[in-house]
Amino acid sequence: MRSLSCFATIVTGISLTGITLIFGSLFPHSASAETTKPLLNPNDRVAIVGGTLVERMQSNGQVEGQLQSRRPDWKLTVRNLGWSGDDVHGYARKRFDSPREGYSRLMADIQVADPTVVLLAYGFAEASDGERAIGRFADGLKRLISDIQQTNRRVILMTPFPLPGFKTENYQESIAQAREIVQTVGKETDSAVISIAWEPSGKEVTADGLVPNEKGYERLANELADALVGGQPHPVQDELSQQIVRKNELFFHRYRPQNETYLLLFRKHEQGNNAVEIGEFPPLIEAADKKIWASAAQ
Template identity: 40%
Template sequence: MLGRVLFLVTLLSIPRLEAITFKDSDVVVFLGNTVIERAQKYGHLETSVTLAAGKKNLKFRNLGWSGDSVFGHARSYFGPPKDGIGRLKADLAELKPNVVIVCYGALAAFEGDKGLPEFIAGYEGLLNMIAETANPREIVLVSPPPAESLGDPMPDMTEHNQRLAQYSNAIAELAKKRKLSFADFYTAVGTGGKGLTDNGLHFHEKGYRVIAPKFTKALGLTPPNESQLESERGGKLRETIVAKNKLFFHRWRPANETYLRLFRKHEQGNNVKELPMFDPFIAEREKEIETFRQSISTVK
């Protein structure tokens, strides 16, 4: 209880994110581990932010990678972590994002006190790389969401939520130190919800639908209203976002990566030239997204 009180008191001293600043035609990258990667499958987070951005025509790219860390462990495939960071660096250099929304800490929090210094040091390195590689206009650090206690036979996540609160606090302090925006996703979601995850950690479709407006609000934006989201056009917008995300996923994370870019590229590496062929299809989906966005803006 004391730790939770201290967490809240500390957060009071940290400037809140008034509103993320988007400009027309911005490329926005979502970066993080499981909570970010799984979001592309359902489209709720991106749909909510798309509509909350008003008249801005944005292009979103999801670079989330399940199980990833600030050191790029999961992205490294068969090599050392530096290979994962190298891959991410190449992705950012190609995408040239104007805004990067970063959400790490959910996995690292399992290490508790002993892992916190290493996590923050790694986060610093990651942020340095992002700034040097892409030089985005804005970087937003998002705290990890809380875990759920689903009852027997699932574990009680109260203690883990205390660790998540601790890591959220440290991320907020890091944002303050680097003069970056901080989005308090942990507090926005809250620890009282049940039935939003598959296992206490990973949100399912209903979970993302529930947390999407909370995520948007944590970014300092006004979430779209239910009539917009539940309209036929709102449904089509989300479906098109999901379709676009699927195309982009296959573009940057092809299933046969080993043959295209890694140690078996001598067999099929010539087919890597086909990856850019996804780009026109992605562009078509984005035109449809913009058409739906414009039409939905008239729904009250």
């Protein structure tokens, strides 16, 4: 089993129902968050899907911690399906096959998480990959939303926001286009959109400026929680944060097991008998969820 340190390093509109939540950098907890009905419901199972930004959420616990702390009686279940470099086409998730197989893996990952609602945070990789990637973004996003909705799951979209470390040509214009695409697709697909208008400062991102740091994720956690569960910001206790990180690690091993080649793929004839251990993770993950709910309620 991978160590926690290894896990941490591996680990990025307007709807038809009128749900648009805009959070400005000057007003991180706007009045709209207090008056708009939360997008989540009690007992929801939430899968957060995206690229590097999402994957790195696993190692600090701020986002889920804020959701659980604000609504401890809701007993939310949160599963992180972030994958570094991922886009709406799932190319980063492919193994030894064609790029299009990465999309099949993306849909399979969502199935493993078994959510009632999927929060999609795409557009970051597309904006950094240039004009061609932006040109394919809308169609890819609509296909992904359609496939998720066909499984009777709700979809919530989060707009991308600029990160200061990206220096690719026309990056600001690409981010603006990606944001507009997310908002437009949200309207076309009747998906709720959380519009994040935050431009992180140098103190809110890692040294390379490519993802938020602990302080940045704390800021992002509050903005997402305003839209998802409402209520007031709540300090995330260290014990709760640590329990969330531990649960995330367990789920990471469940849906991205170490040595997949030997367990599930073309070398499974050598160690495939060990794949039975993957099935031992769900009870551990469920027990970790219960500890999280208990800590959040204290």
